[in-house]
Amino acid sequence: MSNARIEYDPSVVEAKWRARWQVLRTNEPDLDHAPRPFYNLMMFPYPSAEGLHVGNLFAFTGADVFGRFKRMQGWNVFEPIGFDAFGIHSENFALRMGMHPAELIPRNIANFTRQLSGMGGMFAWDHSLSTTDPRYYKWTQWIFLQLFQRGLAYKKKGAVNWCPTDKTVLANEQVIAGACERCGSMVELRVLEQWYFRITDYAERLLRNLDDPAKMDWSASTVLAQKNWIGRSEGAEIRFRVAGRDDITIPVYTTRPDTLFGATFLVLAPEHPSVDSITSSSARASVEGYRAEVSTRDLVSRKVGDKEKSGVFVGAHVVNPATGREIPVWIADYVLMDYGTGAIMAVPGHDERDFIFAARFGLPIVRVVANEHETADTPIEVAYVDLEHGRMVNSGVFDGMVPVDAKRSITQWLEAQDHGAGSVQYRLYDWCISRQRYWGPPIPIIYCDQCGPVPVPEDQLPVLLPPIEDFRPDDSGVSPLARHAAWYHAPCPRCGGPGRRETDVSDTFLDSAWYFLRYPSTDFDDRPFDADRTRRWLPVPSYIGGNEHAVLHLLYARFITMVLHDAGLLPFEEPFRRFRAHGLIIKDGAKMSKSKGNVVNPDDYIVRWGADTLRTYLMFLGPYQEGGDFRDAGISGPRRFLDRIWELVSAAMDPDCRDAEIHRDVLIKWHQTKERVTADLESLHYNTAIAALMGLVNALREQNCSEHGVVSELVQMTAPFAPHFAEECWGRLGHAASVFDSAWPAHDDALTVSDDVTIVVQVNGKVRGNLIVARSADEAVVRRMAQQEDGVRRHLAGKTIRRTVYVPGRLVNFVVH
RNA sequence: GCUCGGGUGGCGAAAUGGGCAGACGCAGGGGACUUAAAAUCCCCGGGGGGAAACCCCAUGCGGGUUCAAAUCCCGCCCCGAGCACCA
Numbered sequence: 001m002s003n004a005r006i007e008y009d010p011s012v013v014e015a016k017w018r019a020r021w022q023v024l025r026t027n028e029p030d031l032d033h034a035p036r037p038f039y040n041l042m043m044f045p046y047p048s049a050e051g052l053h054v055g056n057l058f059a060f061t062g063a064d065v066f067g068r069f070k071r072m073q074g075w076n077v078f079e080p081i082g083f084d085a086f087g088i089h090s091e092n093f094a095l096r097m098g099m100h101p102a103e104l105i106p107r108n109i110a111n112f113t114r115q116l117s118g119m120g121g122m123f124a125w126d127h128s129l130s131t132t133d134p135r136y137y138k139w140t141q142w143i144f145l146q147l148f149q150r151g152l153a154y155k156k157k158g159a160v161n162w163c164p165t166d167k168t169v170l171a172n173e174q175v176i177a178g179a180c181e182r183c184g185s186m187v188e189l190r191v192l193e194q195w196y197f198r199i200t201d202y203a204e205r206l207l208r209n210l211d212d213p214a215k216m217d218w219s220a221s222t223v224l225a226q227k228n229w230i231g232r233s234e235g236a237e238i239r240f241r242v243a244g245r246d247d248i249t250i251p252v253y254t255t256r257p258d259t260l261f262g263a264t265f266l267v268l269a270p271e272h273p274s275v276d277s278i279t280s281s282s283a284r285a286s287v288e289g290y291r292a293e294v295s296t297r298d299l300v301s302r303k304v305g306d307k308e309k310s311g312v313f314v315g316a317h318v319v320n321p322a323t324g325r326e327i328p329v330w331i332a333d334y335v336l337m338d339y340g341t342g343a344i345m346a347v348p349g350h351d352e353r354d355f356i357f358a359a360r361f362g363l364p365i366v367r368v369v370a371n372e373h374e375t376a377d378t379p380i381e382v383a384y385v386d387l388e389h390g391r392m393v394n395s396g397v398f399d400g401m402v403p404v405d406a407k408r409s410i411t412q413w414l415e416a417q418d419h420g421a422g423s424v425q426y427r428l429y430d431w432c433i434s435r436q437r438y439w440g441p442p443i444p445i446i447y448c449d450q451c452g453p454v455p456v457p458e459d460q461l462p463v464l465l466p467p468i469e470d471f472r473p474d475d476s477g478v479s480p481l482a483r484h485a486a487w488y489h490a491p492c493p494r495c496g497g498p499g500r501r502e503t504d505v506s507d508t509f510l511d512s513a514w515y516f517l518r519y520p521s522t523d524f525d526d527r528p529f530d531a532d533r534t535r536r537w538l539p540v541p542s543y544i545g546g547n548e549h550a551v552l553h554l555l556y557a558r559f560i561t562m563v564l565h566d567a568g569l570l571p572f573e574e575p576f577r578r579f580r581a582h583g584l585i586i587k588d589g590a591k592m593s594k595s596k597g598n599v600v601n602p603d604d605y606i607v608r609w610g611a612d613t614l615r616t617y618l619m620f621l622g623p624y625q626e627g628g629d630f631r632d633a634g635i636s637g638p639r640r641f642l643d644r645i646w647e648l649v650s651a652a653m654d655p656d657c658r659d660a661e662i663h664r665d666v667l668i669k670w671h672q673t674k675e676r677v678t679a680d681l682e683s684l685h686y687n688t689a690i691a692a693l694m695g696l697v698n699a700l701r702e703q704n705c706s707e708h709g710v711v712s713e714l715v716q717m718t719a720p721f722a723p724h725f726a727e728e729c730w731g732r733l734g735h736a737a738s739v740f741d742s743a744w745p746a747h748d749d750a751l752t753v754s755d756d757v758t759i760v761v762q763v764n765g766k767v768r769g770n771l772i773v774a775r776s777a778d779e780a781v782v783r784r785m786a787q788q789e790d791g792v793r794r795h796l797a798g799k800t801i802r803r804t805v806y807v808p809g810r811l812v813n814f815v816v817h
Numbered sequence: 818g819c820u821c822g823g824g825u826g827g828c829g830a831a832a833u834g835g836g837c838a839g840a841c842g843c844a845g846g847g848g849a850c851u852u853a854a855a856a857u858c859c860c861c862g863g864g865g866g867g868a869a870a871c872c873c874c875a876u877g878c879g880g881g882u883u884c885a886a887a888u889c890c891c892g893c894c895c896c897g898a899g900c901a902c903c904a
Contacts, residue, residue, distance in 0.1 A: 229900085620841085
């Protein structure tokens, strides 16, 4: 047979099947009639100029393997891909290259498309999208309007980091030690009007659903990150009366109302609105000086801990409602205006930060909790913060209680006395969505002197981003769009009078907060997502992505989905049923990044080894959900593995290999492998699935077996990892249709257990021999045989067996003294 | 500082309702084939001792529970990621 000698040439095989998939529309499911829809989602990339590196490919391949597996299990898999191409990254890169992002992005997308189809992804290209396409961002703007109409979008002043050299707003992570990460100049704090989304209204629901298995099955690490980010805490809001004033009380939020008797001063954020009215005339100069000093500091250094505490006395006192004593009021920048009420009761005895502050400024420290070795008068050396242990002291009628109980009792007492009430707070902030930049979707609002901010009517969307040449941000803090007069001036949609467009664009996280809703409906221009399509394909049964998006992207997507659900536009409130975080590829001990100079470009590997070999190698080098170490040398193993399957296929093409007899050992190994690989693919344990397939290949070679049915199923199980290769092998074996339209191999439980088992024989827990017995052998026989093993007999000689431990099918352990 | 991961051969890693530690693979050594090399195929391979049969030690470190611990418990050390004055 002549074609048995054909060598495996990946470049030929891969080009052939990529072309065939495209012609046959193999990867384009019927979105309207698919009987078993399965939406296989992965995080879409930002199309950088550098192209995909193998770290990106690792992520996409793992998701693609899962989609291909599901398809072979009979699902109609929809696996779309798109491009998250708006944002500061593209804009900054374009600025650096002296290009316009509108020119740059299509080029990058073309390169990404080439790479993504080259890796053999099962992508439904007909439904690809780019967030920069007006056909897409029209609906991003529409989503903004949905929130605006429901009162969930609002404007307020917010502090931002401002780089005076780059003349731009910086995100907190772009500020390193108070300096701009790009130019190194010191960052200033500016207060600008910003658009916000009221995500905090949804904090409780966003938190609660995380624990609802009917709605969400997510990686534990991701759930935890979201819980921490939402940061729910329970405590009380307590009102403090200002001494000598009837018109003003100051509410504080505390998680430790039980320590109220130990509150020896109050601290307000420097920006707190009551500061002006309570500051005494003698303190005014120092208060003003302190506030001015604080306001020049950037947001990051303001928030970073482990620095000297600073603050000033405002010259006023409040009354502690528990003790009736007057306590001083200070302002200090360790209290943040945007958490709780912007004011705290300081309990230096039982809070580390208050303790440091009190020690620095000589403020009194009172103990209100004591453990069993301490009394009410034991001086406090370090803040005692344990809520579970110890007893209340110096706390009037609450003395003797455990702090957790006192927390409840004192809250009740406060409510009864009308001094406050139990309260729940969240660490989560409202989502600031405005960006004073160019490369994003304009926020669809027109300001009118008569009507105020007016939403752009839906039928006038999209508000196109004008193609201006000078999109460089300037010193004004106003978006570059404001300089484009023809665009900036627009009539008020309500009264027709002169109006001005909102010049901020929206955050890229808004683009990516709904892209999964758009994919199935990219062919409709009159609606963002079609109701029938959405009902058929969503919520997403499998979403795979990086944990770097554990909080922001995934939380925002959940929030937007919830809002659209409440608006009656979606039949579900959680968009992703199952989410799994993949790991990271490490190279030379570090995460792959351009700044580290350890980026590996997959193109060279695909040319040298083939995409199928690279895919298999990436999935083999470590557990998918943990990542692994990329080393050049390792890739030859997976290639040898494919070569050996190719040889088995060549042999199996011989008619004599049909229905040939299968050695019992091979038969068992075959069924064990099917069971193992199926379970491993389901749980994303790709590295061990490949190891099992290698084991089957080794067994077939040892037994000289290339039975047609076994080799066919081996090829099927290899298909998710090496799709082009498997198609070619499948064809060579004489199967007509695509391997991806074949049914996933089933195993026979009865054939997954071997007839014989190896029993380990131990004496005092140390292995001294082993024996092979029939699985069905009974205990007495096994014990007797075990005692007669040479090594065992030697170690039992002259000793008395005190006890025998027998684990069926596993071991016998003789305990002697 | 807090939270979450993770420390197993020369290397990537397997094995956790406790039960032969190192499956599978890379690199390495030896052999076959070849005039030779590459490719391919076969064999070896944690450390120590021993001629060998065998014996001892070994899953970051120190304790503990158990007939039996990589796996469970207590106390440390190191690495990675995230959060970071959230009252």
